[in-house]
Amino acid sequence: MPRKYLDHLFSVLFIVLLFLILFLIVRSGAEAELETEYTRVAPYLNLASLDLSEPLHRTLFSETLNIYYPETEARNDSLVELTRRYATDDFMAVQEMLRSGPGLTWSKFWSLSGMYISFIISYLLVMVLTYYGVQTLAVLRFVKEKQNLRPYLIRFVEHIQQLPPRDDKSAIAAYLQTGSKYLGLAILKGIGYLILFSPAYVLAYSFRSRFDTDTFVFMILLGAVSNGLLVMYAQRFFTFLTSESRKGYVQTAIVKNLNAAYSEIPWSTLFRFRKRFDDHILQHIYLNARYQYILTLKEQASFLITGLIIIEMALNIHGHICYELLQNVLFEQYDVVLIILLGLFLVVKATEVLVDLWMDLEAMKYENR
Amino acid sequence: MSMNYRSIYRYIAGQLPLLYAQKDKLWIAIWLAAISALWLWNRIFLNYPAFTQIQSAFLNTFLMAFLCIIFSLLLAWSTAVGLHFIPSTRAPYLLLPLTFVLNLIRSVPQILGVLIGYIGVTVLIRADMLSNRTTIIILLAFITALFVFLELVDLIRERIDHFRKLDFVNAMLCCGIKESRIINIEILWKNSLAHVLNKLIALFGVAIFLQCSVDFIVSIGLSTEVSPVNLPPTLGSMLAKIDSKQDILAIGYSLTHPTYVANLLFQHLQGITTAFLIVFTLLSMYRISIGFSRRHRL
Known part of the structure; x- marks a missing residue:
């Protein structure tokens, strides 16, 4: 077994053992406390x-x-x-x-198990959404940059400096229309950025009066678009794309006449889940960037779980595992707290193992191992 | 006099393209201008008690985030350099447990780690073992740093590994220069400072995000366990106040009642200001970091 898998195994065993010991200490302490408490009140009951x-x-x-x-x-x-x-x-x-x-009873344990499964499902859905979102945003930005499209605000500023003749009404109408289009798009982009950087609780409270924010779907959407997750990791993917595009093999391929015209890429291909840019240099740049991005998924997963925990805790969504965690911290039910923490740790660890497995499979393909 | 205005205008007009080309400086200027304008607006239109609270929450948040990146830098630098030197010391066996502990910290979702740390601090406060506000701020910043510094460790180790392969390191060793000087001064200080600073800018944003989120959660979820009076006010705890939450709810209302938007800037100023400070700072930090990395070709 490779060393990294042994590391994962040992850290899981270590944490499980540690939590088990803490669990027993907390539980026996709580039982003793309860017994003492009952002995004190029994004569007066x-x-x-x-x-x-x-x-x-x-x-x-x-x-x-x-x-x-x-x-x-x-x-x-x-x-x-x-x-x-x-x-x-x-x-x-x-x-x-x-x-x-x-603290923990069997009925509570089964109830927590249901919440845990629901948490894992929402985590997987948000992971898939962000995996797609990160790559799509990064590729879009990369293609736009290669097309030399200037930001809307700059285009608006440049546009308003080119005043048409005062007596040409149709030119003035077109001038105003184009100007307002650039300005509108710039404002929309700004609002989009503010939304993407908003912590989940700010977004959720902003929309709470409009529709039910406690739904599963809303939680998934919030997990995907808030807390800056999408933008930060899209930036990282964009960096991979940019550094790949500067490499020698890309220049060689362009010299050998592989299509490198970014204006010819249809927009619809950029939004596909499985992105393919056949007979275009972007295909190779994308594949190599994606290969490097795989290991980043570990970090992304941890940050994503952080986001989901914030959403469940901050919005007080009843019946969710992180809300239960907070409630049990509040009522000092530390055995339940330990079980939930262990569960969350195992999700992160499982993701790390799966990402390593995926990376090894990809390495066999690309590095001829 | 008109000549003076014209020359000032020309000077500013001449500087703008330069500023635009250096996006990090541009975004620092935008952030400072927006914060100043917001401060002025609040000074005029927000009631004085709320104004002072927001001001103190803003300063506390930024102080904690700043301390957090200082701690992160110290922790990361010493850990990365320590990991590099441990195999050649008398106790090479320490490498395994240290790596194990670091990987363990990496596997804990940051918010949980910081939240547990905050609970620990409040337990100390309740037991009267901690009462000084400055000490609490330093401790909270250190706890946050413990869960964010690993990104910087990875970066520093990458830089050391990259430069170790180059000839100049061997050449310097042959010249009798100590390895610790090569690592600390030549590789990290002279050749990686821009990379480290760029990462610290990004971590500053992460620290603000984590602290605001934990404070928000603690303030709304653990209010009977942890009295908000015990912890220094931050933007997160300000946002958790009922007035601020009402103000944020008003944003949703104004989506369907556009004429209400103007009220947001007068009647709902406390919550809107707090939310704006958090969101705009996070956005600005992101843009500053990108601008910085482009200017230094990182």
Whole structure:
């Protein structure tokens, strides 16, 4: 087995072991705490004359405790509150809590498993969308740069300097139309950039009043377009394309008459999922850039998961694993927290292993291994 | 007097193409101009308590991001150079555990790492072990740096590997120059500074993004666990305030009621300003980084 796979294996084993030990410590600690807690409140639970849902009874109980134990008033208050909780909580809920401890139960585990699968599905969908989006944006930018198309704002500035004669109405109409087109496109591009760089929570709150932002589809879209993910990795792919286009084999191919006219590339081919630019130099530049991009997917995956976690946590989307993580941190259910963290770590690790496998397969193809 | 105006105009008009050609400087100028204009606008139209809060949140966020890149630089430089020298030291076996730990950090999604760090800091605050605001800011910046510095480690190691293959390194070794000087001064300081600076610009954006996101999450999700009073206010925690969230919701409303847009700049200034500061800074950092790498042909 190659060393990198051994590294992955050892790090997974190490983390699983570490989490298991922490899990046992947290769990036994929580059980002991629960037992102590129950021992403290048990003598007061079945007093026939005491109804702790009544404020008067609670005050009486508190004052009685203060008379008998005057030096521990704060402790007495917490005991009253604890007894009230045990006495007034739903009987089944208390039984469940006593039976299984405060944190992870089997029903909770299965419920978390469902959320975890849903998280993985959304992660895979966003990954596919960003894989396509990154390459499409980068190739589009590369082709536009090769076509020497200047930015819309510059074209607008250049355009307004070329005033037509005042008496030529049709020329003025065309002048205004072209000017407004350039300006409109420049503004749209600016808004597009602001959207792509917006953190997910800013975008989601902006659109919350318009439609339901808690849907699965919205989450996927948000994961793909927000947090700057698409632009940052498109820039990286664009850098690969640019550096490839400067290499010797590209110049040789152009000298040998391979088509290098970027204006002849139909726009529709740029938007295909499986991009092919047959008989064009871009095909070779693209394939070599894509080969280098594969390893970047590891980093992209980690950042993508960061984005998804932010979306689920920041938008308080109920029934999602990262929302559960936050809630369990809040209620100090650290055994559940550990299980969720382990799950998220395993997603990143699985992606790293798969990317390495894919890279090895591609290396066999391109590097004659 | 008119001559003076004309000469100033000519000077500015002459400088503009130069500035346009150097996109990083252009975007620094745009960012500074936008922030100044926003500051002035808020000073006039935003209520004073909210204005001071945003100002302090902005300064705290930028201070933390700046400290984060300083820590990242120190951590990355020492780690990369350490990894280079460990095999030739008396303890080459340290290479394996160190690489293992670094790969482990790499596999933790950054937001989770920073979030766990923030929770740790709040536990210390609750236990009265941490109360000084400056210390808290430094600690939070260090925690963020721990989860972003690896990108810089990779870059520095790439640079060292690239230059190690060139003849000048062997030539210098033959001349009796110490390897540590060759690595630190000749390779990294003299020949890789632009690369490192470019990466630091990008990391500055990442640090702002992570801190704002964690602060937002902590402020809205863990509000009973962590009182926002304990942590220094940042743009993220400002955005999590109910007033700011209402202001952001107004953007959605104005999409279908375009006449309402003007109100965003007066009635909803707190949230709009905070969101704009985050988004525009992230965009500007990205453009500055691209401009910088083009100007230095990286």
